[in-house]
Amino acid sequence: MIFEVTILGSSSATPTAFRHPTSQVLNINEKLFMIDCGEGTQIQLIRYKIKYQRINHIFISHMHGDHYFGLVGFLSTMHLQGRNTPLNIYGPPELEQILQLQLNNNGNHLNYQIIFHALEQTESKVIFEDKELQIETIVLSHRIPCTGFLFREKERPRKLIRDKVIEYDLPISAFHDLKDGKDYIDENGKVYKNEDFTTPSRAPRSYAYCSDTIYNEAILPQINNVDLLYHESTFMNDSILRAQETFHTTSLQAGIIAAKAKAQKLIIGHFSARYRDLQPVLLEARSQFENTSLAIEGEKFRIE
Ligand SMILES: [Zn+2]
Numbered sequence: 411m412i413f414e415v416t417i418l419g420s421s422s423a424t425p426t427a428f429r430h431p432t433s434q435v436l437n438i439n440e441k442l443f444m445i446d447c448g449e450g451t452q453i454q455l456i457r458y459k460i461k462y463q464r465i466n467h468i469f470i471s472h473m474h475g476d477h478y479f480g481l482v483g484f485l486s487t488m489h490l491q492g493r494n495t496p497l498n499i500y501g502p503p504e505l506e507q508i509l510q511l512q513l514n515n516n517g518n519h520l521n522y523q524i525i526f527h528a529l530e531q532t533e534s535k536v537i538f539e540d541k542e543l544q545i546e547t548i549v550l551s552h553r554i555p556c557t558g559f560l561f562r563e564k565e566r567p568r569k570l571i572r573d574k575v576i577e578y579d580l581p582i583s584a585f586h587d588l589k590d591g592k593d594y595i596d597e598n599g600k601v602y603k604n605e606d607f608t609t610p611s612r613a614p615r616s617y618a619y620c621s622d623t624i625y626n627e628a629i630l631p632q633i634n635n636v637d638l639l640y641h642e643s644t645f646m647n648d649s650i651l652r653a654q655e656t657f658h659t660t661s662l663q664a665g666i667i668a669a670k671a672k673a674q675k676l677i678i679g680h681f682s683a684r685y686r687d688l689q690p691v692l693l694e695a696r697s698q699f700e701n702t703s704l705a706i707e708g709e710k711f712r713i714e
Contacts, residue, residue: 411439412437412439412440413437413438413563413615413712413713414436414437414710414711414712414713415434415436415617415638415640415677416435416437416458416460416708416709416710417434417677417679417705417708417709417710417711418430418433418434418435418451418455418458418707419432419433419434419446419448419451419454420679420680420681420704420705420706421476421680421681421683422476422642422680422681422682422683423476423682423683424476424683425448425449425450426683426686428686429681429683430448430450430451430454430707431448431450431451431476431479432446432448432476432477432621432679432680433445433446433447434446434619434640435460435465436561438543438561439542440464441464441543442460442461442462442465443465443467443468443469443545443561444465445468445469445471445559445619446469446470446471446477446621447477447478447480447484448478448479448480449475449476449479449483450480451480451481451484452480452483452484452487454707457708458708462488463488463493463495465497466495467497467498467499467500467538468481468497468498468499468500468501469500469501469545470499470500470502470505471501471559471619471621471622472502472552472554472555472556472557472622473502473504473554474554474622477621477622481499481509482509482512482513485497485509485520485524486513486520489518489521489522492521493520493521494521494522496522496523496524496525497522497524497525498524498525498526498527498538499524499525500527500537500538501526501527501528501529502528503529505526506528509524509526529547529557531555531556531557532549534546534548534632542563542564543561543563543564544562545559545560545561546560546562547559547560548560548619548629548632548633550621550623550626550629551623551626551628551657552657553656553657556621556622558618558619558623559618559619560616560618560632560633561618561619562614562615562616562617563614563615563616565614566611566612566614567589567590567611568591568604568608568609568610569589569608569609569610570588570607571606571607571608574606574607575588575607578602578607580602584596584602588602588604588607589608591608594607615638615713616635616636616637617638617639618632618633618636618638618639618640618673620633620639620640620641620642620667621642621680622644622657622658622680623642623657623658624653624654624657624658625653625660625663625666627667629671630667633673634671635672635673636673636674637674637713638675638677638711638713639667639668639673639676639677640677640678640679640705641659641664641676641677641678642658642664642679642680643659643660643661643663643664643678643679643680643691644656644658644681644682645658645659645660645661645682646660646690646691646694647660647661647662647663658680660694661678661691661692661694661695662694662697662698664676664678664695665694665695665696665697665698665699665702666698666699668698668699669699673699674701674713675701675702675703676695676699676703677704677705677711678691678695678703678704678705679704679705688706691704692704
């Protein structure tokens with residue numbers, strides 16, 4: 411049961427010769443979710459051999475171009491490559507109009523349907539749910555409205571201890587209660603304790619994506635105990651004034667957020683083009699939160 415993030419881009423504002431604008435693909439049990447789509451993202455999808463026609467949901471955090479300028483090119487490529495299944499796009503309300511304008515002026519129509527979900531940007535909402543997974547928005551604090559995304563697996567049913575169930579010859583009707591964590595009581599009133607017949611299934615996994623934001627502790631309750639946290643880290647702390655002016659975070663601050671959130675692991679990204687060597691950026695975050703990695707293009711981060 412895979413739960414893995416692939417980094418496609420890590421640069422803020424402008425690309426560099428070595429870094430692409432922001433984009434990631436999250437694979438949860440072979441369902442692919444794209445998060446942000448900076449310019450050139452489709453080239454990265456090809457480079458890292460991601461089966462992009464299997465992406466059915468794209469999430470755009472905000473309307474700064476380094477987070478969505480790759481979208482129309484990617485939509486067009488999927489059309490040219492024969493896509494015919496619907497695609498869900500979640501983003502700021504203005505994005506819908508921009509896409510329509512770009513897509514409707516060349517006389518061609520996409521072979522597939524785009525289902526646009528305008529995000530409420532002032533409070534957190536559940537925007538996707540299926541039987542395994544829930545996705546909710548995280549309200550961030552940037553120069554313009556900006557939304558993060560929290561992907562969280564749902565609690566799984568408890569596992570039956572097969573030998574025990576056979577030994578006591580429990581009826582199938584008992585399985586439901588036991589899997590739900592309840593005791594089973596037979597028709598004579600005999601109680602079969604849940605913990606004697608089941609074991610817990612593995613803990614649900616979670617990933618929080620916090621793109622452009624100023625240092626903001628208001629997000630902490632929502633991302634508390636997250637397994638994997640991506641947090642932007644545009645500048646180092648010697649440029650904290652610049653970070654504040656532009657509503658960005660420093661690597662030191664990203665480390666503090668991860669520590670306060672009691673995250674298992676931190677990925678930092680959205681690096682300013684001024685940092686050619688990212689080791690000092692990494693070390694600064696690690697001074698606050700040891701288990702930190704850089705969002706390098708092509709890197710994969712898996713939650714086991
Ligand atoms: Zn931005």
